[in-house]
Each structure stands twice: as C-alpha cells, then as structure tokens.
Amino acid sequence: MGLIYKEVELIGIKGQRSIRALFDTGASESFVRRDIAEEITSLIKLSEPKTFEAPVGKIQTQLAIIPDIALNGHRLFWTLIVVDGLTEEAILGADFFQRWKIRLEPETENIMWDVQALKLKLI
DSSP states (O other): OOOEEEEEEEEOSSOEEEEEEEEOTTOSSOEEEHHHHHHHSOOEEEEEEEEEEETTEEEEEEEEEOOEEEETTEEEEOOEEEETTOSSSEEEOHHHHHHTTEEEETTTTEEEEOGGGGSOOOO
8 A cells, every 4th residue: 555646637728638646535625737737728917825634744836726637537627726836737626626526545546426416506
C-alpha cells in the first residue's frame, strides 16, 4: 500500500494534457502546477491570496483554474488551486472526492465512485 497515482486528462479552453495526478485523502483542496494550468486554460485570479499548510511549509497563491478532468471514461469538472513549483503535476484532494463521491481502495489502488454522483443536478 502506497501513494495512489492515476493518469488523468486535464481539459481546458486552450487544450488538454495527460498528467499523473496524486490522489491524496490528506489534502483538503486540489492543486495543479502552474505550468500545466497555463498550458490548458486561462488562470482565474481569486479575490485575495489564499495560504495553505503543506509538508514543506506554507504555500500562498491567488490563482485557480476550472478544467474538466477525464478519469475512467468520465469528464468531471473541478476547481484546482494553481501553485508555482508544485512537486506533483496535480493533487486531487478530499474536496474532489467528496463532491464526486469517490472512494480510494489503498490495498488495490482502485478508485470507486457512486455513479449517481456523476449526474449533474439542479435542485
């Protein structure tokens, strides 16, 4: 049992790119490295800088993107916080798992989800 990485496709208004994303239940938010973000879509400036705690210390950013994330034949959209020099290409965190009802099986490194969560609903 170790870290779970999966190949996903990030799709934005400028294009798309296959990346190796870390699926991290310990990350409260989802992140993408700035060079990848700029390649696929336009960056969104947040209303004010946000500071995140990381193993290497505090990280501050004021940028985000909202790409589609192609995973296992499904296109999901999500907000990714843009970070300069992120060690991973992207980190998909607990916020992403909760919204799309994704569960990780560390023993098999499989990703499970409730297919009902894939239906977009306006309530």
